[in-house]
Amino acid sequence: MDAVAGVGPATVRLAFPPEPRLLGTVRLVVGIVARKAGMGAEGIEDLKVAVSETCAVAVGDLTRAGLGDPIEIDLVEGADRFGIEVRDRAPAHVLDPGGPGDGELDDRELGLALVGALVDDLKTSTLEGGGNRTSFWLRRGPELFDPALDDLPPPLT
Amino acid sequence: MDAVAGVGPATVRLAFPPEPRLLGTVRLVVGIVARKAGMGAEGIEDLKVAVSETCAVAVGDLTRAGLGDPIEIDLVEGADRFGIEVRDRAPAHVLDPGGPGDGELDDRELGLALVGALVDDLKTSTLEGGGNRTSFWLRRGPELFDPALDDLPPPLT
Amino acid sequence: MDLDLNVSKEGDHSVLEVAGEIDVYTAPKLREQLIELVSDGSYHIVVDLEKVDFLDSTGLGVLVGGLKRVRNHDGSLQLVCTQEKILKIFRITGLTKVFPIHSSVSDAITAPAE
Amino acid sequence: MDLDLNVSKEGDHSVLEVAGEIDVYTAPKLREQLIELVSDGSYHIVVDLEKVDFLDSTGLGVLVGGLKRVRNHDGSLQLVCTQEKILKIFRITGLTKVFPIHSSVSDAITAPAE
Numbered sequence: 001m002d003a004v005a006g007v008g009p010a011t012v013r014l015a016f017p018p019e020p021r022l023l024g025t026v027r028l029v030v031g032i033v034a035r036k037a038g039m040g041a042e043g044i045e046d047l048k049v050a051v052s053e054t055c056a057v058a059v060g061d062l063t064r065a066g067l068g069d070p071i072e073i074d075l076v077e078g079a080d081r082f083g084i085e086v087r088d089r090a091p092a093h094v095l096d097p098g099g100p101g102d103g104e105l106d107d108r109e110l111g112l113a114l115v116g117a118l119v120d121d122l123k124t125s126t127l128e129g130g131g132n133r134t135s136f137w138l139r140r141g142p143e144l145f146d147p148a149l150d151d152l153p154p155p156l157t
Numbered sequence: 158m159d160a161v162a163g164v165g166p167a168t169v170r171l172a173f174p175p176e177p178r179l180l181g182t183v184r185l186v187v188g189i190v191a192r193k194a195g196m197g198a199e200g201i202e203d204l205k206v207a208v209s210e211t212c213a214v215a216v217g218d219l220t221r222a223g224l225g226d227p228i229e230i231d232l233v234e235g236a237d238r239f240g241i242e243v244r245d246r247a248p249a250h251v252l253d254p255g256g257p258g259d260g261e262l263d264d265r266e267l268g269l270a271l272v273g274a275l276v277d278d279l280k281t282s283t284l285e286g287g288g289n290r291t292s293f294w295l296r297r298g299p300e301l302f303d304p305a306l307d308d309l310p311p312p313l314t
Numbered sequence: 315m316d317l318d319l320n321v322s323k324e325g326d327h328s329v330l331e332v333a334g335e336i337d338v339y340t341a342p343k344l345r346e347q348l349i350e351l352v353s354d355g356s357y358h359i360v361v362d363l364e365k366v367d368f369l370d371s372t373g374l375g376v377l378v379g380g381l382k383r384v385r386n387h388d389g390s391l392q393l394v395c396t397q398e399k400i401l402k403i404f405r406i407t408g409l410t411k412v413f414p415i416h417s418s419v420s421d422a423i424t425a426p427a428e
Numbered sequence: 429m430d431l432d433l434n435v436s437k438e439g440d441h442s443v444l445e446v447a448g449e450i451d452v453y454t455a456p457k458l459r460e461q462l463i464e465l466v467s468d469g470s471y472h473i474v475v476d477l478e479k480v481d482f483l484d485s486t487g488l489g490v491l492v493g494g495l496k497r498v499r500n501h502d503g504s505l506q507l508v509c510t511q512e513k514i515l516k517i518f519r520i521t522g523l524t525k526v527f528p529i530h531s532s533v534s535d536a537i538t539a540p541a542e
């Protein structure tokens with residue numbers, strides 16, 4: 001977080017221990033910061049789902065690895081978009097070798113599909129020293145039009 | 158933040174650049190976390206005022222010092238109380254040498270009086286390497302009785 | 315916990331009204347309830363999502379799990395949902411093709427069996 | 429900004445209705461408004477705080493500053509407030525002894541001048 005008062009985007013950072021019960025708190029906080037940044041209702045919902053799915057994966061990975069390291073979230077108010085970055089210290093994501101079990105869908109795959117569909121420019125990478133970084137953003141302000149998904153401009157990177 | 162999942166108090170940490178417009182966001186976040194932790198309405202209001210006053214001082218100090226370093230807030234859910242610690246990287250607090258000016262009361266003194274009256278066990282100290290730490294807590298849950306301050310158990314430290 | 319469940323009987327349908335947030339934390343409670351209904355012989359279930367504020371992929375997985383269980387008994391699992399933000403989650407994941415989604419409990423109950 | 433100000437005239441009183449949050453960020457707007465009222469010759473001011481959700485020490489300082497300004501003109505600054513959480517702030521800081529606080533704008537206007 002290198003933002004200097006009045007220069008560059010304001011970044012609010014949140015960190016919380018990997019406890020599922022805190023995901024609701026995280027969603028509320030993301031909702032507040034996004035609303036204050038001028039995001040519309042639909043964008044706020046999309047960001048809440050995306051951040052909640054991302055953090056749920058991190059909570060699961062950390063818990064399975066027996067780690068209690070906090071999950072960090074950066075909320076970045078850009079000039080015309082809102083960015084989120086989630087970092088955790090879990091070992092690189094691996095699919096549960098036992099499979100989803102219980103005959104149910106693999107929630108992680110569903111979750112990834114959701115996040116990818118809801119936000120722009122989804123990126124994931126591993127952190128030096130172990131861990132994962134997931135980032136994405138959404139345009140802010142009123143949606144002027146609602147293009148079909150394949151009409152969207154390509155991601156910036 | 159050394160809390161391990163399921164062991165010890167959950168600590169949610171928030172960091173934000175020293176911009177006055179973010180104080181409202183900070184209050185909302187503190188309100189959410191305190192409510193989820195089971196604090197009552199009056200306690201939540203008291204915590205919001207206390208954290209807002211404390212952060213306003215930090216924002217002013219950092220701004221006067223020309224610093225943009227983020228202010229950090231730890232929100233600690235204890236078994237029967239809710240604790241807040243605010244840290245900033247501003248030079249040690251000094252009263253504005255020019256005085257309050259404009260014939261108005263010294264807001265900082267008023268602010269300190271407020272915080273001290275609203276919360277329990279207010280402590281301030283300077284950080285190694287420069288900066289300030291302010292911490293306080295409030296009991297949570299329904300107020301069963303309202304003891305005079307000197308009936309309270311001594312602080313842990 | 316921010317999830318309230320309420321079960322009622324409407325003829326041979328069991329109506330499960332869900333209120334609150336369905337996520338990794340609360341979904342197990344929903345899963346238990348669905349398993350209990352099926353063990354008790356309720357094979358025609360209507361899940362009313364009108365009071366659900368949030369639904370994540372874990373919740374979707376639990377609903378799909380419930381669907382599989384009732385199908386083992388030639389039963390049905392139908393949803394009631396008119397909230398755009400929740401419908402969006404089903405649409406994006408392609409689950410609108412898997413679940414019959416109705417705009418009211420009575421619509422769901424009177425819908426012709428597939 | 430989360431502070432709305434609305435001025436109306438009631439006889440020789442100016443009623444300033446404040447809505448929103450008064451803090452370090454928004455208090456300057458309130459200070460400007462009070463200064464403007466006094467420069468325009470409004471020396472009897474009623475500040476209606478019923479729609480204020482939050483008040484910090486900067487806001488208190490601005491109100492005290494307003495009081496000093498009107499007193500320079502033998503005027504008055506009265507408050508309207510029934511919200512416990514806001515009254516608490518005045519009480520703790522001892523300012524209930526400094527400001528006449530009323531439970532309605534009409535009470536404030538008809539109150540005998542001190």
Ligand SMILES: Nc1ncnc2c1ncn2[C@@H]1O[C@H](COP(=O)(O)OP(=O)(O)O)[C@@H](O)[C@H]1O
Pocket residue numbers: 009076077078079080081082083084085121123135136137
């Ligand atoms: N995918 C992303 N995830 C998180 N933050 C992002 C992402 N893309 C951009 N940002 C951040 O958003 C901020 C604003 O980006 P910027 O290009 O200034 O947005 P705008 O197009 O609104 O001007 C930048 O500081 C950048 O770091």
Ligand SMILES: Nc1ncnc2c1ncn2[C@@H]1O[C@H](COP(=O)(O)OP(=O)(O)O)[C@@H](O)[C@H]1O
Pocket residue numbers: 166233234235236237238240241242278280292293294313
């Ligand atoms: N003044 C304070 N400010 C911030 N945190 C505090 C303060 N006092 C205690 N805490 C923190 O609150 C947490 C809970 O304290 P604890 O003694 O467990 O509370 P309880 O009395 O509810 O069990 C501890 O981790 C401690 O660090």
